Amino acid sequence: MRDAEILVGYDGSTDASVAVDWALEEARHSGQPVRLAYVFEWLTVAGWVGPGVAPGVWPDETARRQVEELVRKAAADATATHPGLTVTGQVYDGPPALVLQERSAEAGMLVLGSRGHGGFGGLLAGSTAVSVAAHAHCPVVVVRDGADRAPVDASTGPVAVGADGSQPSLVALGFAAERAAQRQVPLRILHAWTPGPGGAAGVPDERAAVEQALEPWRRTFPELDMTVDLVPASPAAMLIEVSRDARLVVVGSRGRGGLAGMLLGSVSQQLIQHANCPVAVVRER
Template structure:
C-alpha cells in the first residue's frame, strides 16, 4: 500500500546511507513496509556542480545520469540483499529537491532524510531546504545524522498541549510499542517573557497542572498500549535545551510540526534547528497525513 511506503531521500552520501539503513530497520519492524529511494537533483548552470561521477565544470549528460541511476540501482540491490524480507525500489527525479520530496511525500507514510548530503542535498540542514521539507511534507519526516544513537534507549516526545503535539504523542507511543522500549514524555514550561520569576508555590502549581494535562492526553494511549512504560517529565526551562538533553541516551525524539507555549514556532525558530542540529538521536517531525 502506497500510504505505508517509507520514502528515503538518497544521494549516496554517508548520512543518506545512514538514513536508508534506518528506514530499512523501520520497515522490518513494521512488518515489511516497502521502501523507496528517491535521488533528487537539479542541474546547476554554474561551473563547480558536483555529483556522483560528475566532474566539476562540465555540463551533465546521459553518461552522468546513467551513473546516478547505477548508484541508485546498486543501493537498492544492496538493501535487498541485506533485508530480503523488505521490498525496495529506487527512482531518480529531476527538480528542486525540497519541492520534489514534498510532492512525493504525499504518497508516503514516512519520509527519511540524512542531515547532510552532496549533490542534490548539499547543505540540507544549513539552508531553506530542510526547513521546507520538514515544515511542508505531507507525512512524518525523520532526520538522521552521523554519530547519532539509533539502537537502545527510550523514545522521547516533546508535548505542549497543542493538537500538533498530540499527533506527535500518538506517533511516539506507537513507536515505543513497536520497538518495545519505554516512552519518555517531556513537557517544558518556558518562563513568561518579561515577568519576574514565579514563586516556588506558583511554579509547583503550574507543574502539577501541566502534569495532569499530560496524563489526560496519555489516557487513551495507555489503554491502547498498556505494556508501554511511560515516564513523564514536567519542568520549567528552555525547551530546546531540554529536548536536546533528553535525546542523549534515547533512540528517537519526536516533536509536532507546529506547537504553542514551550514549543511555539517549532519549525520556524531556534528550537527545531537546535534539535535537528544537536540531537543525539534521530528526530521525527510528526504530522497527520
C-alpha cells in the same frame, strides 16, 4: 498511511547511507516498503553536480546512467541485507527540497540524512532542512551522523516526545507511542513548564493535563512503559539534552507558543540542527 512507503533522500553520501539504515530498521518493524529517491539537480550553465562524476553539459546521459546504477545498487544491497523488505530506487529531476516535498504527499514517512553531496549538496544545512520539514505532507525524520552524541544502547534507548498540549504535539505523541511500542522500548514524555508565582504548586495541574493526553495511548498500548517528566527548562534545551540518551526524539511541527501561520516552530528547527539522535517532525496531514 501505514502501508505507504518510506521515502529516503539518497545521494550516495555517508550521511544518506545512515538515513537508509534508519529507514530499513523502521521498515523492519512496520513492514512498509522503502523507496530510495535520488534527486538529480542540474545547472543550466556549469552542468549538474553528482557524486564521483565531473560536471557535464545537460543532458549528460552517461552521468545519468551512473546515477541510476548508484541507486539501483543501493536498493539491491539493501534488499540483500534485509530480504524480507521491499526496497526500490528512483531518480527524479529538479530541486531536491521541492521534489521531496512533492513526493512526500504519497509517502508514509520521509527520511533524510544530516548532510549530502552532489544532488543533495547542503540539503540539511540551515533553511533548506527547515523547509523540507515544514512543507512535507508526512512525518520527516532527520538522521544526524551521531558523531557528537553520548554512547547509548540503540536497542534499549527510549523514544522521547515533547508534549505541550497543542494539537501538533498530540499528533507527535501518537507517532512516538507507535514507534516505542513497535520497538518494545520505553516512551518518555517531556513537558517543559515555567513555574508561576506559586512555584511547584502548579505541577499537579501540569502533570494531570499530560496524563489526560496519554490516556488513549495507555489503552492502545497497555504494555508500553510510559513515563512523564515535567522539566522547568526551555523545550529546545530540554529535548536536546534528552537526545543524548534517546534513540528518537519526536516533536510536532509547531508548539503551543507558535505564531499563527508558522509552518515550523523554533523547537523543531533547533532539534534539526543540534539533536544528538534522529529527530522526527510530525505534522497533521
